[in-house]
Amino acid sequence: MLRTPTGGAGNGTAAPGQRAMSIGTVLLQLRDEFPEVTISKIRFLEAEGLIEPERTPSGYRKFSPADVERLAQVLRMQRDHYLPLKVIREHLDALARGEQAVLPSAGGRGDSGDTRWDQEAGSATAARIGRSELLAATEATEEQLDEWEAYGLLVPASGGSYDADAVTIARLVCDLGRFGLEPRHLRSVKAAADREAGLVEQIVAPLRRHRNPQTRAHAEATAKELADLSVRLHAVLVQSALKVGFH
Numbered sequence: 001m002l003r004t005p006t007g008g009a010g011n012g013t014a015a016p017g018q019r020a021m022s023i024g025t026v027l028l029q030l031r032d033e034f035p036e037v038t039i040s041k042i043r044f045l046e047a048e049g050l051i052e053p054e055r056t057p058s059g060y061r062k063f064s065p066a067d068v069e070r071l072a073q074v075l076r077m078q079r080d081h082y083l084p085l086k087v088i089r090e091h092l093d094a095l096a097r098g099e100q101a102v103l104p105s106a107g108g109r110g111d112s113g114d115t116r117w118d119q120e121a122g123s124a125t126a127a128r129i130g131r132s133e134l135l136a137a138t139e140a141t142e143e144q145l146d147e148w149e150a151y152g153l154l155v156p157a158s159g160g161s162y163d164a165d166a167v168t169i170a171r172l173v174c175d176l177g178r179f180g181l182e183p184r185h186l187r188s189v190k191a192a193a194d195r196e197a198g199l200v201e202q203i204v205a206p207l208r209r210h211r212n213p214q215t216r217a218h219a220e221a222t223a224k225e226l227a228d229l230s231v232r233l234h235a236v237l238v239q240s241a242l243k244v245g246f247h
Contacts, residue, residue, distance in 0.1 A: 020054060020062035029068055034075045036168070040178060042071065048085050050074050050092075077103070082129060082137035082167055128161040138170040148173060151183040152190050196234070200226045 021029070023039055030037050045051060046061075051070055053061040063071075070092060077088045081103065094101035129137070135145060148154045153173055154166050173183065200223055207219030 020064060021068065023061050023063065026063045026068055030072060033072065037075060041175065045071065045074060050085060050089055082133055084136045084139050128157065128163055130161055134162050134166055134170065137167050138174060140170060140174065147183050151187055153183055153186060196230045200230065
């Protein structure tokens, strides 16, 4: 269980008795809850002023338990509330000052619009978000979003809204962009995903057409399991191919 932070982004020094951690150790601690987090993501959040870990004389980062908890809070607010980093930073800094800050909604829209809020849990429950919410959550520009759509990486609904997966896709495209991979380079990834989805659909389509509700429910569970297996196989095949390439 991560400890609650007692300071803001500048509170990176570990208290007496608390062991400072390397960025690799922090990554391992966060991976259970945030499997998609990377070292580059942590460095990016530091560059954006969300955290300020202590630095050794040789320049290595040393994270306190408060730094790790603050990182987890940032990642949760991005994942669950689709908030831009500036809003997250201001909210956490207000809490660090002891203020009773209310968590804002994406785009400052409160409870209106496409996104509904579960007041008890404080999290987004809607399956779709609007264009402005997507831009706010990913801190992307209109031009970037247009380009992602042009290459088929994101496909809006007829009303212009997006499903919740769009936020994750957009963030991953941005992360890949920091390594020089542009949307045009990702067309093959999208095409491979479409082929895998088509294969799953062939298997479950007869079940989905069945009149029995239990059979249709079984179709959805089967599709989810097949998708998970496909993703795992894809990841292992890529990692295996890279190993071969380095030998």
